[in-house]
Amino acid sequence: MALKVALLGCGVVGSEVVRLMNEQSTELAARIGTPLEIGGIAVRRTGRVRDTGLDPELFTTDAMSLVTRPDIDLVVEVIGGIEPARSLILAAVKAGKSVVTANKALLAEDGEVIHDAARDAGVDIYYEASVAGAIPLLRPLRDSLAGDRINRVLGIVNGTTNYILDRMDALGAGFAESLEEAQALGYAESDPTADVEGFDAAAKAAILARLAFHTPVTAADVHREGITEVTAGDIVSAQAMGCVVKLLAICQRSEDGASVGVRVHPVMLPREHPLANVKEAYNAVFVEAESAGRLMFYGAGAGGSPTASAVLGDVVAIARNRRAGTFAADGDDDSVLAVHPMGETVTRYHVALDVADRPGVLAAVAEVYAANGVSIKNVRQEGHGEDAQLVLVSHQAPDAALARTVEQLRTLDMVRAVASVMRVEAFQH
Amino acid sequence: MALKVALLGCGVVGSEVVRLMNEQSTELAARIGTPLEIGGIAVRRTGRVRDTGLDPELFTTDAMSLVTRPDIDLVVEVIGGIEPARSLILAAVKAGKSVVTANKALLAEDGEVIHDAARDAGVDIYYEASVAGAIPLLRPLRDSLAGDRINRVLGIVNGTTNYILDRMDALGAGFAESLEEAQALGYAESDPTADVEGFDAAAKAAILARLAFHTPVTAADVHREGITEVTAGDIVSAQAMGCVVKLLAICQRSEDGASVGVRVHPVMLPREHPLANVKEAYNAVFVEAESAGRLMFYGAGAGGSPTASAVLGDVVAIARNRRAGTFAADGDDDSVLAVHPMGETVTRYHVALDVADRPGVLAAVAEVYAANGVSIKNVRQEGHGEDAQLVLVSHQAPDAALARTVEQLRTLDMVRAVASVMRVEAFQH
Missing domain, CATH: 3.40.50.720 (NAD(P)-binding Rossmann-like Domain)
Known part of the structure; x- marks a missing residue:
């Protein structure tokens, strides 16, 4: 039969x-x-x-x-x-x-x-x-971790963008030429919008979030930023911090456990993070679970x-x-959690400012951070005179407060330009 | 109910x-x-x-x-x-x-x-x-890859030895002091035999091999070498080649598909291999499957x-x-494959020889390789005079031929000592 x-x-x-x-x-x-x-x-x-x-x-x-x-x-x-x-x-x-x-x-x-x-x-x-x-991923999330509580999922779930960012990191190339190379090699489609603007990753983030948190999430719930605005300068800034730039799908439980945030955007990630070593068009998903701790699943994402x-x-x-005459009922969405907006998601920002090289700049900049309730984790000055750059990494804060901080920094006289803004992710604890 | x-x-x-x-x-x-x-x-x-x-x-x-x-x-x-x-x-x-x-x-x-x-x-x-x-690993092997054909499994499946080797790599420390540190931190037991001699990893290799190849394998079938003889010099040799030393459990289908080899021993692994970045006491298992390609599963191995x-x-x-009134019958061992002995397993050797710094050394050494049917992939000389060292990496050959080559090298007049012998693994293709 x-x-x-x-x-x-x-x-x-x-x-x-x-x-x-x-x-x-x-x-x-x-x-x-x-x-x-x-x-x-x-x-x-x-x-x-x-x-x-x-x-x-x-x-x-x-x-x-x-x-x-x-x-x-x-x-x-x-x-x-x-x-x-x-x-x-x-x-x-x-x-x-x-x-x-x-x-x-x-x-x-x-x-x-x-x-x-x-x-x-x-x-x-x-x-x-x-x-x-x-990559055997969904069934492990659904089945093997069914007795655990997942707090966060970080995923490189789009091979095209990972290939482009990997080339930018390795060669110092810009986005446009790396995209062209990816297209020539068949890693990117002639219309790359779905990949480079993060639509593909956002759909996958919604699926991952639903499985991880047993709660309904759709693509419309996912905050989405692509990689088209990532510059060679951002990559250099990341490298100076010992980081690499990756497009991540991030599904995160809020600290009180009552809601979840789901988002796709470029991040700076420390090179010692297992996801940082995912090269070329490979995919990998990193899971932080209460009991199981840190897990990663790695492999080919397409083909x-x-x-x-x-x-x-x-x-x-x-x-x-x-x-066997049975079926494996997909876990009911037993915990219907709210999806909170991006502004309420807790993140950290890396900001590089082209500034006037004179006393008082740091004080003025620090005041903007303070006014928005954002603490500065570390700050360093690079270059002098015309090339002076102030590089700041914040502590965790609601994304809206961080975004507002950047907006206000742009208006400061002593800030000639905001050279790079990117969120920073690391291990949760 | x-x-x-x-x-x-x-x-x-x-x-x-x-x-x-x-x-x-x-x-x-x-x-x-x-x-x-x-x-x-x-x-x-x-x-x-x-x-x-x-x-x-x-x-x-x-x-x-x-x-x-x-x-x-x-x-x-x-x-x-x-x-x-x-x-x-x-x-x-x-x-x-x-x-x-x-x-x-x-x-x-x-x-x-x-x-x-x-x-x-x-x-x-x-x-x-x-x-x-x-790490959700066994069920993915058993279930998710049930429609695929696994050719090779490489695993870091013992956290104690990975911690020790990681410290040796990071600090240039020797085995004994790294073991002591691991014991002080609770990563190694006071009697570390089961871990450092590879018994623990061998048991896990048997379980992995059975699931990967759908064939019965027991711990007695596993060739086992521990890490007690890994020296700071081996680590330095590995670093000079862009490699890191790891204790791996390796389950490998023979090229004709008729038999499998299962073994645990230290290997030199290129730093760009995903397993090379598995630090501290973490575990990871790397799978090479016919259709799925390369997969890796990473996480905490104990606790x-x-x-x-x-x-x-x-x-x-x-x-x-x-x-549901059912049960998931474990895949029958539908393909009863022979387990071939270590000598027939195809491997590659890294060999560092302390040699006399005079003409004719390489010719004599190369002749020993040739006599055993082993090709040399690359060779380099390091140091001069008293410190002259010849470092050779072979092409793939049966392990017995490689072991015999090393034995015969020891008897050469011009070879003062065999400073380091270790197998080298990389991607299969």
Whole structure:
């Protein structure tokens, strides 16, 4: 009694899923306890002959009929985007099929609807591939840490931006030329907006936050800043502090535990932090949990094979559940926490000011910090005369107070320019 | 209808499990769908009053009666060691209880017996805490990568030795003084044999190999060398090559896929390798999989809280299974591969020779390599006259050929001493 899989989409990831299912059919059957069989593949056009070695009869353009067909057990959705993926997944779930999806956009926008539907129908919805590609991350967050309390998640979840920032750090190159290099090498798309403006990372941050805090979070809740304004000067400033610049997705519980903040923006991170050593287009997610302490998960964030590996891991899991006649209800959102706005999130700022090199500058600057209730952790002057720069790192304070401080610094006579502003992250304790 | 947990052992980990179960009872009940209740705690002596806030009636010295008591659903074993842990676990399994254990020694010695018993009885046996403490690692290997093919696992799985080697690297200190420091700080035990001689890492290597390759491996199959002979000179040699010395557990599929090699020994690892940046007593496991590519899992390897977090994650998983009336059969050892001896394992050697500073030395040395069929990757001379040293790194070759090469080098007239011999690991491809 083979389990029948319907595949929605047969692009880079989908065709790799087919290849792996064929190549490893014996091992997979042994691990599941029953063979897997491809019951059908929905594509936009069946005209093109596909190099899958599969019966052409399996291909169909009628995805809706495929996902509701009585003999189908599992549906694998690798189309991406909101529609028609959402309607297809909901129809599949209502028809009693378990679903594997890699669709971060959909989960970040409409995760609750889909999870509720799956729970009501008593089927599985697994989505390991939606965040950080092949890195086994979501199930560990959901399952292995189910007995723990997660306080913070810091993630490098976008390979394109990590590649660009890594090149800027290694070569002293600017953003524009690093982006061009990334595009030439296939690490960035010709329209890089979703990556460099942080939209992709924000969707993943929403998914991570929901799993980490057992509370509903959507992409709209995520404060988002991209890396387009990161300059070679920022990188140099970071290096002078022993830091590296990374675009992080940060999901953080407030100190009183009553709310969470979720955000994506560039940060300066100390080089001894494990995330600082994540190079090129790799992804990594760093978790701070009450009992487990510091954890990190590292690996390839994208690509056909890694994503297909994650999809297939999910397929095996839900196939085993099917065979056992059970399903793993996704943890209910048992603690509905408020998502607090960015202004209330506690952060630290690194600020570099081009200043007049004369007495009284530091006093004037320090007064602005004090007036906003922000303490200065350390300050140093670099250069002299025309090149004098004052570099300040604050203690933790609400982001709004820090932003206001920077605004007021801009208006000081003695400050010629705000050369660099960036948040600083470190270990929480 | 609460699920009843029997706890075997109430030391550092056990009492932390109790504390977490009490503190998070509401969250845990929500995640499982039913409350957890401690049904009994087996200890060696009930005399001492324990600060658990629990009814003293729960404590018993009769562990066997506790694990077979009809109202018990789950058994958590944190006694450690082979007996009585083995008998208690087997009795519990036969009585239909699911089991969580952190017992690496038992699993590495008798894993097959225990897994077979669990499969026959239709119960769960989970053991996330047995390797790398709180790092969610075993279930990702078992579940998330179930659709992939793992080629190699490299692990820093012993915090004590990593701490010692990290100090030696950072301070140029010797082994003995670094061990003393580790003991003073509680990172090493007063009898450090199990750690520094690699026994602890070997047990974990056996468990990792079994999960990675779906094949039975026991501690006796693991080639083991500790770190007691690592010198400050080795560390300096490693640094000169841009490497760091780490004690690694290495589980590797042979090139033809027909056998596996499992070993624990010190290696020189390039500083750009993610494992090279694992500092202090942290653990990390690096996985090379066919489709997923390179993955790393990082976190605290020991300690009461991290271990208890891992135990509790397992408790939640098997409690959910219980409630669903199912169990997650541990992957059958579907591919019974041979474990090949160390001599057949393909490795690379770094060798530093104190040599006479005169013509013909390199020719004589190179001839020994050639006679054993070993290619030299690079060679450099350091120092002059009395201090002349020849440093050679080989290409990959069977370990036996490399060991033989070193033996023969020792007999050369022109070689005054073999100053340092260590295997070198890098990325596989």
